[in-house]
Amino acid sequence: MIVPPQTIAVLHPGKMGAALARLLVAPGHRLLCCVEGRSDATRQRAQDIGLIPVPMRQLADEADIAVSIVDPAAAHHVAVDLVAAGFRGLLMETNAIRPRVLHSIADLIHTAGGQVVDASIMGPPPAQNLSQPTRLYLSGPAIGIDAITTVFAAAPELLITTLGEDIGQASALKLAHSTVHKAGRALALLGHALAEQHDLSAALATEMSRWPHPASDPEQFPSVAGRSWRWGDELREAAEELHDAGLPSELAIHAAAIFDLLVDFKNASPSQNKIFDVLNNRPTTAP
Known part of the structure; x- marks a missing residue:
């Protein structure tokens, strides 16, 4: 399957975010991050993977897809920052948050002209040496789920399951x-x-x-x-x-x-x- 390259932002490359980013390197996607105010460890992970550090406004303007994978308490703040910077793309919201928080984030992104896919990750950071693949559960509009499934199509380390079109299902499962x-x-x-x-x-x-x-x-x-x-x-x-x-x-x-x-x-x-x-x-x- 030939996957057209996308510009994908990873917010922020902690251990799980970095592991997801590594799955996107091989298909040739352009990977962005914003390390302003981040720790030295985050900066080093971004450098090791090959993420391109850019200001938030540039990230928001250029990213087709943004993957938010942060502390649950910071999830809404990240979405606010993205919208304030002008993001109008597809947000893959992967944080362990309540469905009502997910709906709040979705309303924010939709109002700005973007889309949201609700995602939850089960298992350790994906890697080739695991006995079973890490599971990624998705819910939300079919067009958004198709986009996420496509960019991870070349990653056997990730088992993707679609739960349905209702935003909040993946968060509830998590x-x-x-x-x-x-x-x-x-x-x-x-x-x-x-x-x-x-x-x-x-x-x-x-x-x-x-x-x-x-x-x-x-x-x-x-x-x-x-x-x-x-x-x-x-x-x-x-x-x-x-x-x-x-x-x-x-x-x-x-x-x-x-x-x-x-x-x-x-x-x-x-x-x-x-x-x-x-x-x-x-x-x-x-x-």
Whole structure:
């Protein structure tokens, strides 16, 4: 597939942004960045990749596509800066932000005459030596998704999945994934810190290796709900032990509160819809 060269801006080349930029070098795209006010490490990464440093106004004027990959708290600010500098191209918004923030950014870009594709990245920075490709999920207008898919067409390190045309779907998936994956990591840290105080970290790791991640199998949720009546108290015991061990207990307490919401399903097997209705504080009318 012959991909016509594009001028693509990367804002800003951190580790993930730099990895994405490297995928765009081989097809011959012209890659821009703005390093004004950025750290020495960012400047060095840009230089190593071959990004062309230009002022923001030049970047906004020349870029066909801008890839925003920054700290979530800076995502809206980056979009504001782009629009203020005159950007009218296609923004690939890849930050871990709420859909409502994404909609705010999209409104800003659309008003200025540009387009937005909502994107989320799952996995480590893409590289050739990974056991599986990094996943890039896209949602938004088909013409924008086609443009993004085209510029990354020569990158087998990236597995692209289109979710739909609704702006915000990719962002929602990223935050749902963060809830499971990042919060799960926090709980894993706590569990092993507690186990290690009894020299049991290795035993815990062995036990947990027997179980697939719960989020990978939603069909098990009815069984979880049916047993949740006793899991709240179990987690409160764990929270007290964590506290006595000098470890943070809040995550265990809040997890117990989730199971408390499902106590009426004791020994039952409710549908996923009923479970989600309870968690969303909705009447459980779904079958």
